[in-house]
Amino acid sequence: MRENCWLPAEDGARPAENRAGTAGRYRLVRGVRSGQSGLRRVGQRGAEILEFTFTVIPLLALVTVLVDVGWGIFAKATLQWAAHQGLRYGITVTGTQAAKANSDLTTMVKSFVQSESLGLLSSSSAAACIHVNFYGLDSTGALVNVDSSGTGNYSPNLMQVSVDKYQLPALIPRIYNFAVADTAPTTISVAAADEVEPSNDPPPMGPAP
Amino acid sequence: MRRKLKRGGAAVEFALSLIVLIPLLLGVVGLGLSLLRQMLTVQLARDAGSMSARKIDFTASGNQQILSQIAGSLSLTAGSGTGGTAGSGNSVVILSTMEYVSASVCGQATPALAADTTHCPNLGSWVFAKRIVVGNSTLAYSSLGTPPSTIIASDGTISINNQCLTKADQVNSSNPWINPNIPAADLAVLQTQPIYVSEAVASGFQMPPFSRGTLTYAQLYF
Numbered sequence: 278m279r280e281n282c283w284l285p286a287e288d289g290a291r292p293a294e295n296r297a298g299t300a301g302r303y304r305l306v307r308g309v310r311s312g313q314s315g316l317r318r319v320g321q322r323g324a325e326i327l328e329f330t331f332t333v334i335p336l337l338a339l340v341t342v343l344v345d346v347g348w349g350i351f352a353k354a355t356l357q358w359a360a361h362q363g364l365r366y367g368i369t370v371t372g373t374q375a376a377k378a379n380s381d382l383t384t385m386v387k388s389f390v391q392s393e394s395l396g397l398l399s400s401s402s403a404a405a406c407i408h409v410n411f412y413g414l415d416s417t418g419a420l421v422n423v424d425s426s427g428t429g430n431y432s433p434n435l436m437q438v439s440v441d442k443y444q445l446p447a448l449i450p451r452i453y454n455f456a457v458a459d460t461a462p463t464t465i466s467v468a469a470a471d472e473v474e475p476s477n478d479p480p481p482m483g484p485a486p
Numbered sequence: 487m488r489r490k491l492k493r494g495g496a497a498v499e500f501a502l503s504l505i506v507l508i509p510l511l512l513g514v515v516g517l518g519l520s521l522l523r524q525m526l527t528v529q530l531a532r533d534a535g536s537m538s539a540r541k542i543d544f545t546a547s548g549n550q551q552i553l554s555q556i557a558g559s560l561s562l563t564a565g566s567g568t569g570g571t572a573g574s575g576n577s578v579v580i581l582s583t584m585e586y587v588s589a590s591v592c593g594q595a596t597p598a599l600a601a602d603t604t605h606c607p608n609l610g611s612w613v614f615a616k617r618i619v620v621g622n623s624t625l626a627y628s629s630l631g632t633p634p635s636t637i638i639a640s641d642g643t644i645s646i647n648n649q650c651l652t653k654a655d656q657v658n659s660s661n662p663w664i665n666p667n668i669p670a671a672d673l674a675v676l677q678t679q680p681i682y683v684s685e686a687v688a689s690g691f692q693m694p695p696f697s698r699g700t701l702t703y704a705q706l707y708f
Contacts, residue, residue, distance in 0.1 A: 332500035339511050350518045354525055361529065412552060418566065420548030435542070435552055469533055470552050472540045 338452040348448040349463050355395050356440045357467040363390035364438040364469040372478040381483025382430055383409045406443045408486040424485040432475040439468035516697030520690050524702040527688045530557050531704035535684025538581045539708035544618045553620055560688045562621040568642045570623030577688035580628045583616035586677035595650045606650045612657040613649045618642040626687035631658035682708040
């Protein structure tokens with residue numbers, strides 16, 4: 278049962294409501310459960326709020342770090358998935374599909390990665406982090422970038438879809454000290470690669486990377 | 487007096503609760519980052535296995551470099567050849583091709599071997615036909631077994647003769663890598679074609695005692 282309470286007298290007895298001379302020493306505390314000591318001396322006013330503040334700020338600091346770590350893991354997993362899906366799509370795209378979309382392989386793959394990124398890569402600055410590279414091997418087995426070759430997207434070359442140096446904004450500011458909250462973005466890079474599927478209807482490569 | 491002593495009580499209680507909260511927080515962070523590394527390990531194994539099954543030659547330094555780029559923060563050291571780079575990097579990819587030694591395989595040896603376990607000891611067993619290791623070769627070993635390096639050619643292949651004669655080339659039979667409930671007819675079909683296996687192992691996230699860096703492992707079949 279909740280009721281309004283008066284600060285008890287020194288002997289613990291409830292003061293009479295018409296007790297004279299108590300206005301400066303007692304105050305009404307509303308909503309305190311009957312039988313509990315929820316009453317405060319005037320000198321203690323605000324102490325609970327102060328203590329609450331002292332405890333909440335460190336707790337909040339812990340929570341912000343936790344949230345941002347989870348946010349970073351989620352973003353990295355999402356981007357990895359998007360790059361992987363873009364790659365799977367890219368190695369099987371045909372010239373007919375590209376002509377129907379009035380597009381080219383690189384542009385189509387980038388759009389696909391964007392669509393799979395749950396909005397993380399929707400802005401133009403974020404989309405600029407998506408790269409589609411094509412690689413082959415020279416006679417010594419060393420890696421050669423064939424982006425500028427007209428047939429770079431032909432089998433058995435490798436296609437690599439990557440999201441490079443994506444700047445993930447902090448979901449909430451991290452509290453490391455009382456002066457300035459840390460809002461620095463987290464840099465994330467992911468990549469996926471596979472062999473381009475053999476095809477007798479290869480699409481135009483487009484402006485790789 | 488009692489109320490005076492209670493001043494700051496909440497702060498003290500909170501400090502006590504931090505003893506539980508902070509390890510909990512660090513544990514959650516460690517677990518999260520370990521899960522992330524596990525996901526990257528699976529991704530690495532998947533891409534490597536997919537390319538390996540399509541005959542991409544991972545003894546070439548360029549293709550190992552591609553794997554290294556995919557691995558990213560797993561720190562896969564690219565080299566060349568079949569043996570990997572001992573002690574370098576925090577991850578390793580082990581690519582295997584397994585084949586079943588049937589009577590016809592024994593007959594393909596030079597000279598042809600009789601189809602019995604006296605002349606063709608690996609008859610009726612799965613053996614390694616190819617093995618390539620990329621990355622830190624001392625970090626972990628394949629759970630399927632390790633063929634002797636002396637029988638592995640420079641391109642990673644193992645000759646038909648060694649597949650038939652070298653007992654150490656057998657796939658670890660104690661590892662239940664194949665579905666024991668597969669129907670006999672399907673198993674017969676399976677025994678006529680190679681199985682490509684990709685294993686990736688990486689050092690886990692280290693933040694003792696909350697995350698002790700236990701190796702993350704992925705094994706995929708193609």
